Amino acid sequence: xxxxxxxxxxxxxxxxxxxxxxxxxxxxxxxxxxxxxxxxxxxxxxxxxxxxxxxxxxxxxxxxxxxxxxxxxxxxxxxxxxxxxxxxxxxxxxxxxxxxxxxxxxxxxxxxxxxxxxxxxxxxxxxxxxxxxxxxxxxxxxxxxxxxxxxxxxxxxxxxxxxxxxxxxxxxxxxxxxxxxxxxxxxxxxxxxxxxxxxxxxxxxxxxxxxxxxxxxxxxxxxxxxxxxxxxxxxxxxxxxxxxxxxxxxxxxxxxxxxxxxxxxxxxxxxxxxxxxxxxxxxxxxxxxxxxxxxxxxxxxxxxxxxxxxxxxxxxxxxxxxxxxxxxxxxxxxxxxxxxxxxxxxxxxxxxxxxxxxxxxxxxxxxxxxxxxxxxxxxxxxxxxxxxxxxxxxxxxxxxxxxxxxxxxxxxxxxxxxxxxxxxxxxxxxxxxxxxxxxxxxxxxxxxxxxxxxxxxxxxxxxxxxxxxxxxxxxxxxxxxxxxxxxxxxxxxxxxxxxxxxx
Amino acid sequence: xxxxxxxxxxxxxxxxxxxxxxxxxxxxxxxxxxxxxxxxxxxxxxxxxxxxxxxxxxxxxxxxxxxxxxxxxxxxxxxxxxxxxxxxxxxxxxxxxxxxxxxxxxxxxxxxxxxxxxxxxxxxxxxxxxxxxxxxxxxxxxxxxxxxxxxxxxxxxxxxxxxxxxxxxxxxxxxxxxxxxxxxxxxxxxxxxxxxxxxxxxxxxxxxxxxxxxxxxxxxxxxxxxxxxxxxxxxxxxxxxxxxxxxxxxxxxxxxxxxxxxxxxxxxxxxxxxxxxxxxxxxxxxxxxxxxxxxxxxxxxxxxxxxxxxxxxxxxxxxxxxxxxxxxxxxxxxx
Numbered sequence: 001x002x003x004x005x006x007x008x009x010x011x012x013x014x015x016x017x018x019x020x021x022x023x024x025x026x027x028x029x030x031x032x033x034x035x036x037x038x039x040x041x042x043x044x045x046x047x048x049x050x051x052x053x054x055x056x057x058x059x060x061x062x063x064x065x066x067x068x069x070x071x072x073x074x075x076x077x078x079x080x081x082x083x084x085x086x087x088x089x090x091x092x093x094x095x096x097x098x099x100x101x102x103x104x105x106x107x108x109x110x111x112x113x114x115x116x117x118x119x120x121x122x123x124x125x126x127x128x129x130x131x132x133x134x135x136x137x138x139x140x141x142x143x144x145x146x147x148x149x150x151x152x153x154x155x156x157x158x159x160x161x162x163x164x165x166x167x168x169x170x171x172x173x174x175x176x177x178x179x180x181x182x183x184x185x186x187x188x189x190x191x192x193x194x195x196x197x198x199x200x201x202x203x204x205x206x207x208x209x210x211x212x213x214x215x216x217x218x219x220x221x222x223x224x225x226x227x228x229x230x231x232x233x234x235x236x237x238x239x240x241x242x243x244x245x246x247x248x249x250x251x252x253x254x255x256x257x258x259x260x261x262x263x264x265x266x267x268x269x270x271x272x273x274x275x276x277x278x279x280x281x282x283x284x285x286x287x288x289x290x291x292x293x294x295x296x297x298x299x300x301x302x303x304x305x306x307x308x309x310x311x312x313x314x315x316x317x318x319x320x321x322x323x324x325x326x327x328x329x330x331x332x333x334x335x336x337x338x339x340x341x342x343x344x345x346x347x348x349x350x351x352x353x354x355x356x357x358x359x360x361x362x363x364x365x366x367x368x369x370x371x372x373x374x375x376x377x378x379x380x381x382x383x384x385x386x387x388x389x390x391x392x393x394x395x396x397x398x399x400x401x402x403x404x405x406x407x408x409x410x411x412x413x414x415x416x417x418x419x420x421x422x423x424x425x426x427x428x429x430x431x432x433x434x435x436x437x438x439x440x441x442x443x444x445x446x447x448x449x450x451x452x453x454x455x456x457x458x459x460x461x462x463x464x465x466x467x468x469x470x471x472x473x474x475x476x477x478x479x480x481x482x483x484x485x486x487x488x489x490x491x492x493x494x495x496x497x498x499x500x501x502x503x
Numbered sequence: 504x505x506x507x508x509x510x511x512x513x514x515x516x517x518x519x520x521x522x523x524x525x526x527x528x529x530x531x532x533x534x535x536x537x538x539x540x541x542x543x544x545x546x547x548x549x550x551x552x553x554x555x556x557x558x559x560x561x562x563x564x565x566x567x568x569x570x571x572x573x574x575x576x577x578x579x580x581x582x583x584x585x586x587x588x589x590x591x592x593x594x595x596x597x598x599x600x601x602x603x604x605x606x607x608x609x610x611x612x613x614x615x616x617x618x619x620x621x622x623x624x625x626x627x628x629x630x631x632x633x634x635x636x637x638x639x640x641x642x643x644x645x646x647x648x649x650x651x652x653x654x655x656x657x658x659x660x661x662x663x664x665x666x667x668x669x670x671x672x673x674x675x676x677x678x679x680x681x682x683x684x685x686x687x688x689x690x691x692x693x694x695x696x697x698x699x700x701x702x703x704x705x706x707x708x709x710x711x712x713x714x715x716x717x718x719x720x721x722x723x724x725x726x727x728x729x730x731x732x733x734x735x736x737x738x739x740x741x742x743x744x745x746x747x748x749x750x751x752x753x754x755x756x757x758x759x760x761x762x763x764x765x766x767x768x769x770x771x772x773x774x775x776x777x778x779x780x781x782x783x784x785x786x787x788x789x790x791x792x793x794x795x796x797x798x799x800x801x802x803x804x805x806x807x808x809x810x811x812x813x814x815x816x817x818x819x820x821x822x823x824x825x826x827x828x829x830x831x832x833x834x835x836x837x838x
Contacts, residue, residue: 054705075707090702092695094766103695104706106688117686 004063005030005198006051006082006167011060013046020046023060024224026217028167028198033189035213035230036202037238043222044202048171051200052084053077078104083160084169091144091152091159098127098140101159130158134188150181157188168192169200174208186212206235218242251465252437254444258468259283261319262452263335263421265304268313273299274476277313281421281452286443288467289456291496296476297456298340301423305337306330317420331360334420338410340429340456346410349399353391354380356398357413383412387442411442422446423454428462440466460489472496512759513771520778527785534788541666547780548673549728549735551773553747554754555680556608556721558772561755562693563714564700564764565615565622570725571747572633573607577729579637582646582655582739589652596655600730601723607633608722612715619711622718630748638741648737656737669731676724681769693717698765753800754779757807778803 004027013021021043028034038044049055051062053071061068064080071077091100102123109117127140136154144152153173160168170189174182189212192199201212209216210230218225218241225241261280268277274296281287291297303311306324315322322333330336339345347356357380358365365376380394387408391401398409407427414422424443428436443466446453457463463470470487472480472495480495508514528535553570560567581600584591607629614625648656659669683690695703696713703710733739758775760767779800786793 052705073707073709074705078707086705090699090705092698092702092765094698095694099691103691103703104708106691118688118691120686 003029005065007063008047008051009061009063011047011050011057011062013043013050013055014058020222021050021057022222024219024222025227026200026224027227028200029215030166030198031193031196032214033193033199033201033212034215034217035209036200036217036219037209037242038219042219042242044219045171046222047219048084048086048169048200048202051077051167051169052082075104078163081164081166082169083163083165083167084171085153085156085160085173086171091156093143093145095144096140097131097138097142097144097147097155098124100144100155101127101130101140101162103159105163126162127158130161134158134161135184153181157185161192165197167198167200169202171202173201174203174205206238209238210235251462252441252444253466254448256284256444256447258285259450262317264316264319266314266316268300268303268311268315270299270303270308270312270476271310273308274303274473277478279471279478279481281454283450283452284447285468286447286453286455286466288463288470289454289473290458290460290463290470290492291473292458295473295496297473298425299476300473301337301425301454301456304330304335304423331417331419334418335423336360336414336417336419336421337423338414338425338427340425347398347406347413350397352395352397353384353389353401353409354394356409357383357416359413360417379416380412383416384409386415387412407439419451421452421454423456425456426458427455428457428459436462460492463492464489513768513774516758516771516774516778520774520781523778523785524781527781527788531788534785538665541670543780543784544673544777545667545670546784547776548669549731550747550750550754550779551673551776552676552724552728553721553751554758554772554776555676555769556717556724557751557755558758558760558767558769559680559693559717560622560714560721561752561760561762562697562764562767563710563717564697565714565717566626566752566762567608567611567718567721568623568626568748568752569607569611569630569633570721570751571744572630572637573604573722573725574729574732574747575741575743575745576607576633576637576640577603577726578733578743579641579646579729579739579741581730582651582733583641585652585655586646586650593654593658597727597730600726602726604726604729605719605723608718608720608725609715611722612718615718616711616715622714634741634745637743641739641741643741646733646739651734651737656734659731659735669735672727672731677769677773684769689716694765750779750800753804756804757800759807 006028008024008026010023010025011021012019012023024043024047026034026036026047036044036047046055050057053074053076056071062071063069064082069076069080092103095103098120106118107122107126108114109119124140131138131140131154134154134157136151136158138147138151138154144155147155157173173185189199189201201208203209213230215227215229216233216238217227218238220242259282262283263281265280266278269275277300279287289297289301299308302308304315304324306326306329315324317333317335322329324330324333324335327337348359351359354377358371358376362371365372365379377394384391384394389401389405389408389412391405398406401409427443428439440462443453443455455463455466464487467487468484470480470482470484470492471478472482472492474496480491482491482495524535533539553574557567557570577600580603581596584599585596611622611626611629614620615622659667659672661668663671680690684693692703692708692713693716695706695708696710700710703713732743736743754776755767755772756762756775757778758767758771758773760772760775782799782803783793783796786796786799
C-alpha cells in the first residue's frame with residue numbers, strides 16, 4: 001500500500017445541507033488503472049474537483065508522493081502533474097485546437113523574451129505531435145467550435161497529455177464517444193498505463209471497468225465502501241457494493257394489447273442530419289429507438305416535435321396527414337417530447353411547480369383574459385400526485401426539488417396536456433438505479449392507459465427490456481427494425497455500429 | 504493567409520471602410536489625399552485607444568461605461584495642475600494622467616473582481632461619480648487655452664514625419680496591445696476568461712483578476728486620452744467627451760468584438776473605430792448633416808449584429824455521410 005503516488009485519507013467535503021464526501025479514502029498507483037465506481041450522487045465528481053484543487057477539502061489529507069499537500073487552486077494540482085479530463089466541457093470554443101491544448105501552460109520563446117512571449121510555431125508543432133500520438137487527425141489551427149463532440153474530446157485528452165502528468169483522471173470519458181472512438185480511448189489508456197501514469201477512471205459502465213481497470217474503489221452516498229483488485233471481484237459483487245442491496249435487473253414490462261396505428265412517419269428527411277426515416281407507432285406500444293450518441297436519433301425526435309427546420313416528409317396521426325412546424329403544432333396533435341437535457345429544455349427552474357405544469361396549456365386555463373388559478377392548481381395537483389412528486393407544496397420552486405422529482409414534474413407537465421404519443425429521450429439518464437425502476441414502471445402504466453411511447457435510449461438493457469419493437473439508427477439512417485422476440489444485444493449493437501445482422 | 508483575412512469579419516469590414524473612403528474620394532478627391540488621411544486618423548486616435556481598452560473589458564464579458572467620465576476627470580485634473588503649476592514638466596503631467604486613469608479603472612475593476620458586482624451597474628455608478636467629481640473640482644469653471652502652458656498644448660500636435668504625436672501614440676498603443684493579445688499569456692487570458700470562465704478557472708486562470716486587469720488597462724488608456732483630449736481641443740470643462748463611451752462601445756461592436764465575451768481582435772477593434780472616424784469625416788464632405796452621424800453608426804451596429812446572428816444560425820452537427828465520402832473512411836463523419 002505504500003507505493004501509492006496519490007492518496008486521499010479521510011477526506012470530507014461539505015456543502016450547505018449536504019455532506020458530499022464523508023471521510024473517503026482513495027489510492028492511485030503508478031502504472032495502474034483504478035476504477036472509481038458509484039451511482040449518481042455518490043460523490044465522484046466532487047472527488048475529482050477536490051483532487052484537482054477546484055474544491056478545497058473540509059477535512060482529511062491529500063498525500064502526493066509521500067508528502068501531504070494542499071491545493072489552493074487548480075494551478076497547484078496542475079503544477080504537481082495532476083491532470084483531469086472533466087465530465088463537462090472545459091474547453092474554449094473560440095480558440096484554436098493548439099491553444100486549447102496548451103492553455104495555462106504555453107510554450108514560451110527562448111531567449112530574453114521567454115517570460116513574455118508565447119512561441120506559437122512550437123505550440124502548433126507540439127500539438128500536432130500529441131494529436132498524432134493519440135491518432136486524432138485534425139489541424140491544430142482549427143477553431144474548436146468547428147469540431148464534432150468526439151473530436152473535442154480528443155482535444156481534451158491531448159490537453160491532459162500536454163503536461164508531463166503523473167496522475168491522469170478521466171471522468172466518464174466515454175459518455176459522448178462513438179464505438180470506434182471508445183476503442184481508441186482504451187488503447188490510449190493502456191498506453192498511458194505503460195508509461196507509468198497513475199490513472200483514475202470514473203465510469204458507469206461495468207464492461208469498461210473489467211476491460212481497463214486493475215483496481216477498483218466503490219463509493220456510495222459520499223462514503224467509501226470498499227476497494228480491491230478487479231481480478232478478485234465480479235460484476236454482481238460490485239453492483240451490490242454500489243447499491244448495498246442485490247438487484248435483479250428485470251424490467252416491469254407488462255403485456256398490453258396493441259391497438260391500431262396511431263402515428264405514421266414516412267420518408268422524413270433533413271438536409272444534413274437524417275434521411276428516409278419511416279416507421280409507425282401503434283396504440284399501447286413502446287417503440288425503442290437505439291443508436292450511439294450522434295446517430296441522429298434525437299434530431300429525428302426533435303423533428304417530430306417541430307423544433308428542427310428544413311424537414312421534409314410526411315407525418316400522419318390517426319391516418320390524417322399533419323404538419324408540424326413548431327412544438328405548438330405537435331402538442332395540438334397530441335405529440336409531446338420529454339427532452340434529454342431536462343434543466344435546459346424541460347423546465348423553468350425559477351417557476352413554481354404549478355406554473356411549470358400549466359405552461360403548455362395556458363390558453364385553455366384562461367377565462368376572460370385571466371388565468372383561472374384554481375383550475376391551474378387542480379391540474380397540477382392531479383398530475384403531480386399521480387406521479388408522486390415529492391415537494392412541500394405545489395407552489396415550491398422547481399429548482400428546490402431533487403433531480404428525480406424535477407424529471408417527474410416534466411413528465412407531469414406533458415401528461416397534463418393529454419397526449420397520444422409521448423417521446424422520452426434518455427428517460428433514465430442521470431438517475432440512480434432505484435429511480436430507474438420507477439420510471440420503467442411508469443412507462444408500462446402509460447401504455448396501459450392507451451398512450452404510445454417512443455423511448456430513445458443508449459442503454460441496451462433498457463431498450464431490450466422495455467421495447468415492443470426496436471428501431472436502430474446509425475449515421476442518420478434507420479438501419480434495422482427488430483421485434484422484441486428477435487432482438488438480442490449482439491444484433492442491436494452490430495446494427496448500431498454499422499455492421500449487418502448475420503446471426 | 505491573405506485569403507483567410509479577406510473572408511474574415513475584420514477583412515470584410517476593412518474592405519467596407521476602404522470602399523467608403525475611396526467612394527467619398529470619388530466625390531471629393533481631396534478627401535483621400537495623404538494629409539487628409541492623416542488628419543482622419545488623427546481625429547480617430549482617441550477613439551481607437553479608448554476602444555482598445557474597451558475591447559479587453561468586453562472580451563472578459565464586462566462593459567466599462569465610465570471611460571468618457573474618466574477622460575473628463577483626468578483631463579480636468581491635468582489641465583488644472585498645468586494651470587496652477589505651469590513649471591511642472593510634461594513628463595510628470597503624463598505620468599499623472601496615466602496614474603489617475605489607472606486608479607479610476609482599478610476602482611471599477613476591484614468592485615467587479617472582489618465583490619462580483621455586475622460591471623454595467625458599477626460603471627454606470629462610477630460614470631456619474633467621476634463626472635460629478637469633475638464638476639466639484641472645477642466648480643463648473645473652464646480651463647481655457649490661455650490658461651494652459653504652450654508645451655501642454657503643443658505636445659500632441661508636434662509632427663514626426665508629418666504625422667502628429669497624437670497619431671503616433673495611437674499607433675504605439677495599437678502595436679503594444681496587438682503584441683500582448685497574441686504573444687503574452689497575460690493577453691491570451693482575456694480570451695480564455697471571457698470565452699469560457701469555468702474552463703479558464705479549471706486551467707488555473709484567475710478570471711476575476713483578468714477582469715480587473717481589463718478595467719485597469721481601460722482606465723489607464725482613458726487617463727492618457729484625458730490629457731490628449733483637453734490638450735488637443737485646448738479646453739477642459741465638465742462636459743468633455745459627454746456620451747463618448749457609447750461611440751467607444753459602438754466601435755468595438757462594429758469591429759466584431761462579441762458582447763458576450765471571448766471573441767474579438769485588435770484589428771477588428773481598430774477598423775471599427777476607423778469606420779466611425781471615416782463616416783464622421785465624410786458626412787460633411789458629401790453634404791450630409793453631421794446630425795446623421797449617430798443614426799448611421801446605429802444602423803451599422805444593427806446590421807453588424809444581424810450579420811453575426813445569421814452566420815451563427817443552423818450550425819448543426821452533420822450526421823449524414825456526404826455523398827462523396829467513401830464508405831471505408833476511418834473517420835466517421837461526426838459523432
